[in-house]
Amino acid sequence: MDDQNKNLILATALSFLVILVWFILFPPEEPAQIPQDQMTVGATNGIAPTPPSPVIGATDGAASTAALAKPAADAPRVAVKTPRLSGSISLLGGRIDTLALSDYQETQEPDSPTVNLLAPVGSDRPYYALYGWAPAGDLANDAVPGPQTEWSLAEGKDLTVETPIVLAWDNGNGLVFNRKISIDQNYMFSVTQSVKNNTGAAVRLAPYGIVARHGEPEQTKFFILHEGVVRQSDKELEEISYGDMPDMTFVEREGARAEVAQVETNGWIGFTDKYWMTTLIPAPGQSFTSVAKYVAQADIYQVESRLPVIAVEPGASAQADTMLFAGAKEWEEIRDYENKAGIYRFIDSIDWGWFFFLTKPIFAVLHWLNGLIGNMGWSIIALTLLIKALLFPLAYKSYVSMAKMKELQPQMEKIKEKAGEDRQKLQQEMMALYKKEKVNPASGCLPILLQIPIFFSLYKVIFVTIELRHAPWLGWIRDLSAPDPSSIFNLFGLLPFAVPDLGILQILSLGILPIFLGISMYLQQKLNPAPTDPAQAMIFAWMPWVFMFMLGSFASGLVLYWIANNTITFTQQYLIMRSQGYKPDIIGNIVSGFRKKPKTDSK
Template identity: 75%
Template sequence: MDDQNKNLILATALSFLVILLWFLLFPPEEPVQETGTVESVAETTTPATPQVAPLPPAAAPATADAPADTPARDRTADAPRLAIETPRLAGSISLLGGRIDTLSLSDYQETLDPNSDNVELLAPVGSTKPYYALYGWAPAGQLAYEDVPGANTTWTLESGETLTADSPVTLRWDNGNGLIFRRTISVDDEYLFTVIQSVENTTGESVRLAPYGIVARHGQPETTRFFILHEGVVRQVDDELEEIGYKAMPDMELVPREAANAEIAQVEQNGWVGFTDKYWMTTLIPQPGQPFTSVAKYVEAADIYQVESRLPPVTVAPGEAARTETMLFAGAKEWEAIQDYQKDRGIYRFIDSIDWGWFFFLTKPIFWMLHTLNGLIGNMGWSIIALTIIIKALLLPLAYKSYTSMAKMKELQPKMEEIKERAGDDRQKLQQEMMALYKKEKVNPASGCLPLFLQIPIFFSLYKVIFVTIELRHAPWVGWIRDLSAPDPSSILNLFGLLPWGVPDPGSIFAIVSLGVLPILLGISMWLQQKLNPAPTDQTQAMIFAWMPWVFMFMLGNFASGLVLYWIANNTITFTQQYAIMRSHGYKPDVFGNILSSFRKSSKSGGR
């Protein structure tokens, strides 16, 4: 391999190493992503919702049914509640505003401790981090806010007692002026609520009003704060997927009519809007084909992050009624469940609510294959190994050419050394004779680089899958590896549990040297694989390559166990393939013999 190609591989490897080091030690702030230009308020809000008052923040000021001298948290705590009980959800609905504001996920716990609490998704006003969904009607025409139900309306239960997958509940509110409102809430056996809002006009005049849904979060939630993952607002605006980070929301355009910083988008046919966390999501979903106004806003005065789906206003004639049906997803971002909702409910591109990243064309099929293998094998760790075997089998034709070329390069090393000695400092003569040698022996030194370039996007795509998808959360493999989405918990600092003291906390600077079993196996596998490759003739390059396996061992030691497991399996298979191919071409690599030989040479050099 000539110096140019060595430098190419070296530069690629070092760039990869620098990127990993920088991401580990200095994870950048969550990026501000473009969501399209927001036009003037008159151009964005007025046409879609003529004569409709803008919605207040979810923690709305007092109305006729919520006296100003009653604190919001007290009203929420004292309000009657309806229980939510499904196979996968547990929580309650407050009759104050009809809010879905208490919800936990029965299948997910906070930690691996069997006594750990279930993951809490939604929480009411008055809790540490209020997070809830509510629905209502915005007044239009001659109506005022006290004429329509909102955040502080006290509903009564008309039918049902407990919301289950088989029994919906219906709430009722009479405004006392001839309008009767009902809200029927149902839920399936996964994570999808259906909300039907209706209004009956018993007055002698037509009324005009617009239904809406809100998801609100009080205060900025805790996030992973890692560049590879989006957390914040995610929404589909027809064919465009838009993402807005929490830190970007206070910097959105100030819309005086909304009294908030807001991004307002008109959805013509297909869309949804909500908040996404690493593993959980709460999303408002109008019916497919339903136009609506999608709003993401931050109310600085109340420190509320809020998304809204505002449906067009309706006119209800005297003696008539109007109804609207929307959906609410509140639960875990499980690929299979979200895929089913997209297919069965027609929710457009709902699967893209999972953050697949820039390499979505790789992450999606990689996850599909991993998910399929896990369904057959029943263990994510073994599924990762099986996935690695499949990827290596697909790349085998290319790898065969690469390893054949590297075997020939190994055989040509003595001749290359002779050429280097003859050429001396004459770089031009060295290059010419090297190229002549390659041509004569029919060797392409660049062919060994292609597998390296293919491995990099595959590596990052698999890292994205392991980091983002909930299917690997708390997924065990063998023995001490009980969570493939977390680093190897064993540590060389206490001899892998044989000594009585603990280890540094994950994320601390000292955790980098707290190597577990998997990172050590990774370093060994990289080192063995390196011994089959042609050694650089340049001493500086040779030293850098010699240290690289051990540097990567420390670098990847705090990555997810599933990713390290993939890398070990990949290196082991690569070593086996390369060794077999080199043997088949008459070259018999003596890995450990080469090691001992190198050790003896270095010892003699030190003795002199």
């Protein structure tokens, strides 16, 4: 029992630190680079030619915002009005370039502005989507619509859930282009591009979609979170960070570096932030060329979906159907787009991490519980109860084994005295005793080791899912994705002043939840006597308070889970130990911790 107890909480700490160090020193491998000779694109093999970048001239490739016909903000606009989105579409290029998320505010303050997702050229951080046609064969660049084309509004007035709009452009030489844009009740735009050939000869051209960001955006920049390009290319999910984009190996044109993937049947590509995403989605089953690009001269980060070249005979028409997701990464909505719209593995646009086999079901259960309870904090506690119930058979076996180890303690001490300095004899005698009494000394650590990946998975869920953003629990906990806002420095709000930002010393500003965490770990320790070894006793004495400070700056939802887990574990272990005839002397163990020589028996 004594040897077993020495390692219970120590296993938790060491496993926690090992996994943390592993994440830092050994991040996921970068995806394999596509050989350059497999990435060449052109019109001769049916693959779409390179579309012009939003601010790049089609002939010289020189990056300059002066190539814009007029500032996008000054061009005529069509309003976007839905219950969840507000913004506008510029008729210059038909850009979807102003978009705010009506359901989300920047902060929890009553006067906080709504989250702005997209912004036009001329703003501080331009971020927008546009569509067009790239010429192929003998078709001239100015014969097709591009980023600077001035469209006219042919049908509709405002883009709403009930009323789509149609943009039109006639090149004056027999080609008439239309673009129909509709939107659902959430965040999905449907874009149908069509062309009518009224010339006397066949033409060849290719539709494309672009999402562009000017300059590197502000990011969370935390190692467990991916922000940047995310794309699905048939069976492969790929992530490219903003910092890696300038170093991409394939030089597609002067000043532009890219990574290109050929998608046969199912795929999508876009930019993902912590909670928001803008993604180009060709129709399911549609082949296309998926491109992640960085234009160095203009400092533009860009993703493209290039559809194959289409040959349009005289008098004929052709069209291409695509989708654009621009909004919040809500699990339920993204899952519905995957299941109902057939967008392959769209749920993986949420960064589930290495433990995806745990994070996905954990969040699904948490979401279901929240639907029943209506409060994420209580749902986390209910989830903890479910997890502990699933692990209870292992926990029971572990605690029974620990109780038996306690009973064997006198015999183990005799074996130690008899073996003396002979470590091999000591090990042999101990193993013989374990075998005779049918005790497994390692079984006590298994439930704790299983808790480690669950802990990290829940941390990932709380950190990346938007459903936890600004989710309240009770009282002072108004955001379970943020640290406990209370502070010991103002007596948890009793003193009439706010605690200033203390920088690196902020770790000392403990809130109520971290203090309860330390207390719960301390009481769990005191179910058993302190180790007889002074060094181990000191480590155990400090461990709850070290964890209290270390986890104090973590999301309050995670700290709440850990407190609930410790409380349930304490109760389980206490009751099982009592059922095995061992009465834990918690008060005695606490008192012994203040003595020079720790108490060795509490029976």
